[in-house]
Amino acid sequence: MGDFLRDQWWVVAIFIGTLVPLVRRFASVGAMEALRTLDRRWIFLLMLWSVLFPIYFIGVTGRTFPELPSALAHSTFDELDRLAPGDPVLLSFDYDPASEGELQPMATAFVKHCAEKKLKMYFMSLWPVGPQMVQNTVDKVIRPDYPRLVYGQDYVNLGYKSGNEAVIRVITTNIRELYTTDSRGTAMQDIPMMNGITSVQQMKLIINVSAGYPGVKEWVQYAATPYATLHLVAGTTGVQAPLVYPYVPRQLRGLLGAIKGAAEYEKLVIDTYGGPNPDPKYLEGLRRMGPQLVAHLLIIMLILVANFLYFADKRAVGR
Amino acid sequence: MKRTVPLLITAVVGFTLIGAYFVPYTQSWGETVAIWFDVLAAIAFILGGGNLLRSHLKRISDQQSGWAYSIIVLVSFLGTLFVGLGKIGAAPSPQFPDYGWSGNYRQTGSAFWYSYQYAFQPLTATIFALLAFYIASAAFRAFRAKNLEASLLLATAFIVLLGRTFAGVALTAWIDPANWQGFRYFTGLRLENLTVYIMAVFNTAGNRAIMIGIALGIVATSLKILIGVDRSYLGKD
Numbered sequence: 001m002g003d004f005l006r007d008q009w010w011v012v013a014i015f016i017g018t019l020v021p022l023v024r025r026f027a028s029v030g031a032m033e034a035l036r037t038l039d040r041r042w043i044f045l046l047m048l049w050s051v052l053f054p055i056y057f058i059g060v061t062g063r064t065f066p067e068l069p070s071a072l073a074h075s076t077f078d079e080l081d082r083l084a085p086g087d088p089v090l091l092s093f094d095y096d097p098a099s100e101g102e103l104q105p106m107a108t109a110f111v112k113h114c115a116e117k118k119l120k121m122y123f124m125s126l127w128p129v130g131p132q133m134v135q136n137t138v139d140k141v142i143r144p145d146y147p148r149l150v151y152g153q154d155y156v157n158l159g160y161k162s163g164n165e166a167v168i169r170v171i172t173t174n175i176r177e178l179y180t181t182d183s184r185g186t187a188m189q190d191i192p193m194m195n196g197i198t199s200v201q202q203m204k205l206i207i208n209v210s211a212g213y214p215g216v217k218e219w220v221q222y223a224a225t226p227y228a229t230l231h232l233v234a235g236t237t238g239v240q241a242p243l244v245y246p247y248v249p250r251q252l253r254g255l256l257g258a259i260k261g262a263a264e265y266e267k268l269v270i271d272t273y274g275g276p277n278p279d280p281k282y283l284e285g286l287r288r289m290g291p292q293l294v295a296h297l298l299i300i301m302l303i304l305v306a307n308f309l310y311f312a313d314k315r316a317v318g319r
Numbered sequence: 320m321k322r323t324v325p326l327l328i329t330a331v332v333g334f335t336l337i338g339a340y341f342v343p344y345t346q347s348w349g350e351t352v353a354i355w356f357d358v359l360a361a362i363a364f365i366l367g368g369g370n371l372l373r374s375h376l377k378r379i380s381d382q383q384s385g386w387a388y389s390i391i392v393l394v395s396f397l398g399t400l401f402v403g404l405g406k407i408g409a410a411p412s413p414q415f416p417d418y419g420w421s422g423n424y425r426q427t428g429s430a431f432w433y434s435y436q437y438a439f440q441p442l443t444a445t446i447f448a449l450l451a452f453y454i455a456s457a458a459f460r461a462f463r464a465k466n467l468e469a470s471l472l473l474a475t476a477f478i479v480l481l482g483r484t485f486a487g488v489a490l491t492a493w494i495d496p497a498n499w500q501g502f503r504y505f506t507g508l509r510l511e512n513l514t515v516y517i518m519a520v521f522n523t524a525g526n527r528a529i530m531i532g533i534a535l536g537i538v539a540t541s542l543k544i545l546i547g548v549d550r551s552y553l554g555k556d
Contacts, residue, residue, distance in 0.1 A: 038459070040456045040459075040460075043452075043455050043456050043459055044452045044455070044456070046455070047451055047452050047455040048452075051451065065484075065485035066485065066488075067485075068488060068511065070511075070515060071515070096443060097439065097440040097441075097443045097444050098443040098444060098446065098447035099447065100440070100444060101444060101447070101448070129435075129439075131425065132425060132435055135425060139427070161357065162357060162360040162361045162363075162364065163353075163356055163357030163360040163361070164360070166353040166354075166356040166357050166360070167357060169349070169350070169353040170350055170353045170354055170357065173346070173350055174350065177350070177354055178354070178357060183423070183425075184412065184423050185412065185421070185423065186414065238483075241518075242518065242522045242526060243526060245518055245519065245522055245523045245526060246523050246526045246527045246530060248519075248523075257518075258483075260483045260484070289484065289485065292483070292484055293484040293485055293486055295451060295455075296480045296481065296483065296484050296486070297484075297486060298455060299454065299455055299458045299480060300477055300480055300481070302455060302458045302459040303458050303459070303462045303473065303476075303477075305459070306458070306459045306460065306462065306463065307462075307463060307464050307473075310463050310464075310465075311464075
């Protein structure tokens with residue numbers, strides 16, 4: 001850290017420079033009054049720095065915080081790892097660019113894990129922009145790092161279908177009722193890996209990356225619950241994770257919550273399949289834990305300061 | 320007639336779906352209804368597009384406040400529709416190289432791809448990222464330990480906020496049986512373990528109660544709609 005601050009002294013200078021007016025205000029009106037009348041734009045600035053500084057630090061040094069995978073991350077990893085090469089898995093990417101920052105690292109890790117295990121990947125989406133998320137992940141992971149995987153034989157993008165949970169309802173019994181072509185317009189009978197696949201019940205595992213409705217809750221209600229042989233694991237946003245915890249462990253075999261979950265899962269995948277020098281794109285979750293740490297500490301500090309002011313004012317009124 | 324037919328359709332479809340869930344013989348009926356729903360959902364996009372055009376054109380013609388934004392909406396909507404349907408810039412599919420329109424509209428390098436990659440994606444990601452700033456501001460202005468419940472909520476928030484980062488691990492790493500054998504009974508107090516405990520026990524219990532309550536409410540409301548007691552969804556006319 002010391003070396004970083006010495007080398008990147010100009011970042012520290014800009015940081016201090018931006019906060020000079022705030023320090024001057026503290027000096028002129030007093031700390032309590034300055035805090036009481038604190039303009040929210042100062043809070044915005046602090047949040048900007050608390051995110052920007054760790055991103056820059058991790059970008060320059062390449063160092064990340066150590067991560068200890070939780071039991072849920074282990075169970076998610078084990079569900080995929082127990083599968084044999086050639087087993088079919090359904091990957092439903094039900095999110096959009098708004099949640100990409102939170103969910104893309106786990107989508108990337110899921111696809112890497114599937115590719116390493118040589119599983120047959122069937123991509124689909126219940127969100128209109130989901131196919132783009134699938135395409136981005138394929139372009140990021142499969143095309144450059146697993147060029148031996150052939151579209152139509154090892155992975156296929158079935159694309160988006162409107163209808164939300166009704167889509168799940170139909171494809172769990174007959175996938176071809178809704179999907180007559182893949183997202184490129186190729187007929188199902190012309191896709192080799194679709195031979196013999198008639199319903200989602202044939203999938204050895206469903207992997208859902210979900211940012212809301214329709215998403216993991218619908219997959220639990222319309223796929224994993226009525227068909228007990230279907231195993232489901234999910235990666236969700238931080239907001240959504242507490243809502244789907246009640247489905248763990250029987251209806252939901254594994255759950256990754258937000259960036260923390262992604263970082264834990266990434267660690268397991270990288271430790272097992274990453275090699276000595278893993279590509280930084282497979283460490284995105286771990287890298288994003290840095291900004292999350294500082295931002296969380298800032299929020300805690302703001303709450304503590306605000307409560308200190310509250311009790312100080314209450315005490316003053318009491319006197 | 321105007322109200323009876325929709326009521327009848329609702330009742331028939333609703334009871335068919337309920338029956339299809341419980342009676343194996345009628346399972347295929349449920350699938351057929353679900354396919355109809357998917358077709359209707361696709362048609363709803365056309366209705367939605369039409370409604371968007373109508374409401375924004377009206378705003379522009381009436382020059383209501385913010386009508387300039389409506390122009391932006393319409394230009395973006397029609398522009399995306401045009402480049403997507405027209406597959407502008409998309410190369411023909413290798414299967415049908417003689418047909419210019421056979422390519423994928425999302426193909427890398429197509430106009431739709433550009434608009435998605437360089438307009439839609441950064442804009443939506445930016446809007447969502449603003450949330451962090453408002454959460455920080457709200458943390459300073461709203462979260463006060465005014466009573467016992469609020470204090471408990473704050474304490475829980477602190478544990479989860481710390482437990483979801485390396486700070487939680489670092490702060491309570493000293494609760495380690497390697498430091499003192501007696502700590503083996505207290506490892507559950509480490510912040511990362513407390514976070515898991517809060518999520519798995521308190522959160523799950525609370526959410527399950529809420530979910531069961533909501534489910535019972537949905538059953539009651541659905542039955543009222545299916546048997547025609549609640550007709551509010553049909554509107555006033």
